[in-house]
Amino acid sequence: xxTSSETPTVSLREAADLLAGEALFLDVREQGEWDLGHVPxxxxxxxxxxxxxxxxxxxDRERDIVVYCAHGRRSLAALATLRALGxxxxxxxxxxxxxxxxxxxxxxxxxxxxxxxxxxxxxxxLIPELGEAGQRRLLESSVLLIGAGGLGSPASLYLAAAGVxxxxxxxxxxxxxxxxxxQIAHSTQxxxxxxxxxxxxxxxxxxxxxxxxxxxxxxxxxxxxxILAEGWDVIxxxxxxxxxxxxxxxxxxxxxxxxxxxxxxRFEGQAxxxxxxxxxxxxxxxxxxxxxxxxxxxxxxxVLGVLxxxxxxxxxxETIKLVAGIGEPLIGRLLLFDALSATFTxxxxxxxxxxxxxxxxxxxxxxxxxxxxxxA
Amino acid sequence: MSVVRIxxxxxxxxxxxxxxxxxxxxxxxxxxxxTARFPTLESKLEYANVYVGxxxxxxxxxxxxxxxxxxxxxxxxxxxxxxPAESAPHFPRS
Ligand SMILES: [Zn+2]
Numbered sequence: 107x108x109t110s111s112e113t114p115t116v117s118l119r120e121a122a123d124l125l126a127g128e129a130l131f132l133d134v135r136e137q138g139e140w141d142l143g144h145v146p147x148x149x150x151x152x153x154x155x156x157x158x159x160x161x162x163x164x165x166d167r168e169r170d171i172v173v174y175c176a177h178g179r180r181s182l183a184a185l186a187t188l189r190a191l192g193x194x195x196x197x198x199x200x201x202x203x204x205x206x207x208x209x210x211x212x213x214x215x216x217x218x219x220x221x222x223x224x225x226x227x228x229x230x231x232l233i234p235e236l237g238e239a240g241q242r243r244l245l246e247s248s249v250l251l252i253g254a255g256g257l258g259s260p261a262s263l264y265l266a267a268a269g270v271x272x273x274x275x276x277x278x279x280x281x282x283x284x285x286x287x288x289q290i291a292h293s294t295q296x297x298x299x300x301x302x303x304x305x306x307x308x309x310x311x312x313x314x315x316x317x318x319x320x321x322x323x324x325x326x327x328x329x330x331x332x333i334l335a336e337g338w339d340v341i342x343x344x345x346x347x348x349x350x351x352x353x354x355x356x357x358x359x360x361x362x363x364x365x366x367x368x369x370x371x372r373f374e375g376q377a378x379x380x381x382x383x384x385x386x387x388x389x390x391x392x393x394x395x396x397x398x399x400x401x402x403x404x405x406x407x408x409v410l411g412v413l414x415x416x417x418x419x420x421x422x423x424e425t426i427k428l429v430a431g432i433g434e435p436l437i438g439r440l441l442l443f444d445a446l447s448a449t450f451t452x453x454x455x456x457x458x459x460x461x462x463x464x465x466x467x468x469x470x471x472x473x474x475x476x477x478x479x480x481x482a
Numbered sequence: 483m484s485v486v487r488i489x490x491x492x493x494x495x496x497x498x499x500x501x502x503x504x505x506x507x508x509x510x511x512x513x514x515x516x517t518a519r520f521p522t523l524e525s526k527l528e529y530a531n532v533y534v535g536x537x538x539x540x541x542x543x544x545x546x547x548x549x550x551x552x553x554x555x556x557x558x559x560x561x562x563x564x565x566p567a568e569s570a571p572h573f574p575r576s
Pocket of ligand 1 (some may be wrong): 386390391458460462463465
């Protein structure tokens with residue numbers, strides 16, 4: 107058995123010098139730790155597998171080896187194993203990888219994207235603010251869309267294209283001919299089909315990375331907690347009625363999930379982000395729905411087909427920013443868009459301390475199923 | 483005297499006007515002038531938020547908030563539509 111008279115411990119500085127030479131760095135941490143970053147060109151064998159794999163992976167027992175873990179404890183155990191196996195020139199980095207990283211010594215973060223993902227998301231990976239870490243966050247995120255209609259169509263298409271890993275869609279409607287002027291997730295071939303199924307097929311055809319969970323039901327006080335219990339990072343509210351808007355708001359406050367809100371009417375639309383704890387909620391603006399007699403009749407409706415394209419895309423944009431943790435989301439700001447004058451206007455939204463749901467003394471503490479004003 | 487922007491859901495009450503010039507130095511005066519000319523607006527305005535210079539009047543002086551000629555006043559009722567099914571105004575004016 108080869109032995110070494112050198113000290114079995116190396117300092118950060120000595121390790122850095124050894125890295126420049128011929129020494130092999132051996133990382134004995136777990137996979138999850140390795141994935142977050144490691145010493146360049148290091149070999150990875152988790153401590154528990156070291157005894158089995160050493161002979162295979164380390165054929166040269168005379169080589170200089172620097173073994174490390176996070177804080178220097180597991181590497182000390184690994185050192186004993188290596189020495190017992192005959193690796194006489196092995197030493198360990200007693201300060202550990204965390205100190206190494208903190209001190210500014212070189213670290214590489216391994217790619218966890220598949221080659222086809224690197225190609226698909228290459229234009230994201232090229233943006234420094236997003237990059238691989240941001241793309242990973244998108245792929246690991248779950249976003250729930252309320253409605254697969256005018257707003258939900260463009261929002262879900264862009265979120266699917268961006269690689270949001272899980273998209274949930276809640277809608278109990280079927281595809282109607284009058285939808286196709288603006289609801290671009292659906293098509294003439296899908297007339298009469300449930301919108302959630304039509305949308306799922308469109309989205310998975312666009313990007314097979316995306317898992318689509320469908321909820322072919324109308325959101326109510328009965329099912330909302332069950333649907334939210336599946337765990338969502340962001341809710342995209344593209345509902346077409348007040349009862350759903352209020353349910354979504356109250357649930358988002360109680361579950362602590364941000365809502366990316368959008369609404370449209372004729373040539374005008376608006377978007378904002380309601381993030382519990384950081385900004386106002388929908389009830390801070392509108393504590394209760396208007397009385398039915400003050401709501402315009404349904405016949406007065408109508409919408410320019412491209413308008414939900416603009417607002418739904420803004421919702422996708424805000425969702426991506428929230429998930430990736432970049433930029434300045436529309437929290438506490440309402441963006442108004444007028445398609446005819448092609449202008450955006452912004453107004454400030456403030457949290458209301460007297461808000462019935464997120465205020466200091468909430469009066470709304472359970473779900474309310476408001477009556478529908480008119481058939482959708 | 484200021485420009486008041488009329489939201490699309492309230493334009494049936496203003497004869498289709500998108501913007502209306504209203505007289506007055508405070509929000510209250512402006513809205514009084516507006517509802518005198520367009521009476522059906524009154525009940526709906528109770529459920530609309532009012533913004534002066536991009537700020538909610540509730541965070542300023544409420545209906546006593548002063549308005550200058552260069553300020554644009556925005557009325558904001560709640561809009562429900564993701565599809566254009568319906569839409570309605572909001573918020574008590576008190
Ligand atoms: Zn609130």
